[in-house]
Amino acid sequence: MAIQRTARAFVVLLTAGTLLLAGCASRPVNQTAAAGNESAKQGQTSASTPKQGGVLKVGVTADAVGFDPHLVDAYSSGLVIEQVYNGLLKLDDKMQVQPDLAETWDVAPDGLTYTFKLRQGVKFHNGREMKAADVQYSLGRVKDPKSPRAYLLEAVKSVDVVDDYTVKLTLDKPFAPLLTNLASALMAIVPKETVAKNGDLQKVADGTGPFILKDYVPGQMIKLERNPNYFVKGQPLLDGIEIKPMPDDTARVTAIRTGEIDLAIQLPAKDISTLKADKNVVLVGGPSTAYDYIGMNTTRKPFNDVKVRQAMAYALDRQAIVDTALFGEGTVIKTGPVPPGHWAYLDSTAYQRDLNKAKQLLAEAGYPNGFKATVKVGSAYQSQIAIAQVVQAQLKEVGITIDVKPMDWGLFLDEAVNKHDFDLTILGWIGFVDPDGFLYPEFKTGEKWNYVQFSDQTLDAMLEKGRTTLDANQRKQIYADVQKRVAEQAPYVFIELQNQYEGSRPYVQGFYHMATGSMQAFHQVWLDK
């Protein structure tokens, strides 16, 4: 289990081609629905007033892989970065864009100019004041074609310094997800001189954030210390944070149950019911912004026929997949993968299991007796292999025989995503907040992540309109239509939103779950002991 969970954290990141924290949602996801009595447990102590002091010990699944906000792609690095750095903007627990280093911002009516007024007197950990030139430098670093996240600022033509505390972004065309993209924890503002001195920021950290990177012992511990000069009054409350990589699930779960650590993240699905029953552990979590799906090669027979793809969708019982393969820890996707509570959530059901309908569609497509196909899965991701096996059994009932082929992750990416050599895949995507952030790269004709090679002009036009329309109500309608169109054309069969949980000891106060997996709550966590 250990290796697979570690790897899983990694898969999902790479799957997205971005980072867990790179995107951000717009409304709160139902955070405690699956956690039952947790709020009651929390309620017992939450009456006390926040106090300063103490060190929070956190158990995570993997060690950080470098600390450079503009280069890393591992979640384990991201959760350190969001304690050390700030961006222009951030997301609150309701997933709304909020000021961070930028105090106010102004969007021109044509959507082509964004002006940010910076907070004054903010200091980097190295003591120098953060100014507009640092914003220009940092965003330029992200926009560098070699940067893994250059695409997030693709629409930005130039970043100009107006004065020390004013920055202007000029766009080629209106780009609705821009503010959300800027609110990613990895859009950090960094000091140029520290980069120059060290080549990059992989081994050092020098931000404006609430914590300072004090010590890093690879494989053992990341020590963060309170930044006494943090610009948010009253934050942080903790004296420090100790992040310990504990890759083994049993070890991590045991450590939170015995109090060896104060908070554990990415708790394994198999242990959730046990942890819920443990009164010394407060569990928070629920559906996340990560989902699993079956991808079909739409240029390859028989999946080039929309009827076959629809038949696949009708042949599957998603709840049974979640119950059998994922210990019941998942939220079945009814139409599109936007989670309940998100502004773009669509409450309608596109497919329910209907074997007759599936058989009829197969017959109409010319496959009355079914067919054979291979599904490729990353071998390190046990839950996706488990899903594949249940899918295999269910498809058998309509005469479709699939071969499950687990393969090395790097090879999988190369064959399936780069070379399009596959019939079916089972894969995940994680960490979206704006629907454009995943629907566009996955389904727009010719995009790299559209490795199923789906091409539909109607959908292309809708996606283009979605990213250039700034009006919230119009966008809501556009993405409802997009999700319906995707469901109907079925290049993917969406399965479930993954549930994710964190567990803490009862004295840990002020922690909240973010559907994106962000640990920004550490800024305000305090210890009641």
Next chain:
Amino acid sequence: MRKYVIKRILMVLPVLFGISVLVFSMARLIPGDVVAVMLGTNTDPKTAAELRHFLGLDQPMWRQYLEWLWKLLRGDMGVSLRTGRSVAGEIVKQFPATVELATTGMVLSLLVAIPIGTISAVRRNTWLDYGGRIVAILGVATPDFWLGTMLILVFALWLRVLPAAGYAPLFQHPLQSIRYMILPAFSLGTALMAVVMRMTRSTMLEVVRQDYIRTARAKGVAERMIVYKHALRNALIPVVTVIGMQAGYILGGSVIIEQVFARPGIGRLALQAINQRDYPMVQGAVLFITLVFVTINLMVDVVYAYIDPRIHYQ
């Protein structure tokens, strides 16, 4: 003796050559284009070309090998693709923790195995013997990662006497360090303990049937003296070889055990590098682990010749 040692060292050279070829081939035997596999979906041609050059994949094979070997001989294993840290530096930093764990595991297992194996042989077919044999079979059959998990559940979760996972440096926090060490060392040492126990028992049984033992008995030597001085010392000679060979399994086992118990070490370093497709790091770690294994075996062979005067190599 000196001649033998020199000969034995010379025999290691072809082994080292073989290992270097194997490790070198690793990045080249991966199905598909290794650069594409390493980069995942980041197919930026410039990055790909840089990486290809870095790995030397843009040159003829023989040249790649020689260059790599030349750098290696100077201790240059390259830098991690993920963090930019020096591979050799990381290995040097992580190795002591593995030595700590492996040594403790070995010492623990020998302290248990040799007495029980001896008793088992001397008191053959008594309940002591049966008990010892059952423990040995269970020990060999139990996978160490499973045992590790079970030990965590019993000693950390139920009894709450030991921490579930973690590490403290031995010389700075000796007490803490020992608490963290017990469960992983036990998980790692169990298989060795079982093998050594069985080996000690069977060689002891063989030795006690020898003529010189009968002679000793006839002379009226005390039973205790016979067992410890005459029999055990001779019986342990083949056991030493087994221990040497098992050292390799201990190093291999550390990959899983360090992961389960969240300890630093060379095994964890290697596994993490594999997960992150950090090939320079994987190559470095694998090469280093094999080198250690070869060295231990060399030492065992030399010790073997030393403790058994009957052995003469031509």
